[in-house]
Amino acid sequence: MILDYLLAFAVLGVAGLFAGKKGGLYVGTVVGSLCRFLCHFVAGFTIWRIYAPTELFNCTFTNPYLYSAVYNGSFVAIDMVLCIVIFALLSKPMEKYFTGADIRS
Secondary structure, X not given: OHHHHHHHHHHHHHHHHHOOOOOHHHHHHHHHHHHHHHXXXXXXXXXXXXXXXXXXXXXXXXXXXXXXXXXXHHHHHHHHHHHHHXXXXXXXXXXXXXXXXXXXX
């Protein structure tokens, strides 16, 4: 539970390391999502593999590593793409909040 929930969402804070840099919003989103994926991936093949079905998306999986990568990658990738699209749509109207200009003024 700690690895798959608490740690997986805590590592999203890594995205803050890219704050204030050119393209940092997008790079941080990708790096944070990859860190989150790694936590879910490790939990998938260490803890949840006993519950893993042998079939997912009409494909049969016999390897728990591949199953964990496909299962967890499918929703983490969608989350990452949605965040990037939403950030791209909001970057101009909310530029002062993304760059931190609201704090300095």
